Amino acid sequence: MIPALAILLVCQLIGEALVRTLTVPVPGPVVGMALLLLVLVWRPSVLGAVKTTAQTLLQHLSLLFVPAGVGVMLHLQRLGDEALAIGVALVLSTLVGLASAALTMAWLMKRTAPPADKAAP
Numbered sequence: 001m002i003p004a005l006a007i008l009l010v011c012q013l014i015g016e017a018l019v020r021t022l023t024v025p026v027p028g029p030v031v032g033m034a035l036l037l038l039v040l041v042w043r044p045s046v047l048g049a050v051k052t053t054a055q056t057l058l059q060h061l062s063l064l065f066v067p068a069g070v071g072v073m074l075h076l077q078r079l080g081d082e083a084l085a086i087g088v089a090l091v092l093s094t095l096v097g098l099a100s101a102a103l104t105m106a107w108l109m110k111r112t113a114p115p116a117d118k119a120a121p
Helices: 002-022 028-042 046-059 061-074 076-081 083-112
Strands: none
Touching: 002 028, 002 046, 028 046, 046 061, 061 076, 076 083
């Protein structure tokens, strides 16, 4: 389990280093995950060790939300003071996300639709 955890953390570290070095506007862990994908494609034998470790981490994923919950509780007064701005931002970002997903889906459906038969009555 330790070597597999080391592989996961090294991929994340390399991703973070690449992002900071190249000043790319992508989170380092995302680049690390892409790097991990390349490692798994290049060496499929790594999958067995990483799989059990990743499943164990995912089983305890809820523990990673504890620091965020503590932060919310510490700043509860500030959240109350800025509730209107937070609510507006949440609603608008949800609407923008839904609209962009709908427009993307409509565009993809038009692009992949079978050609209409002009000879049909």
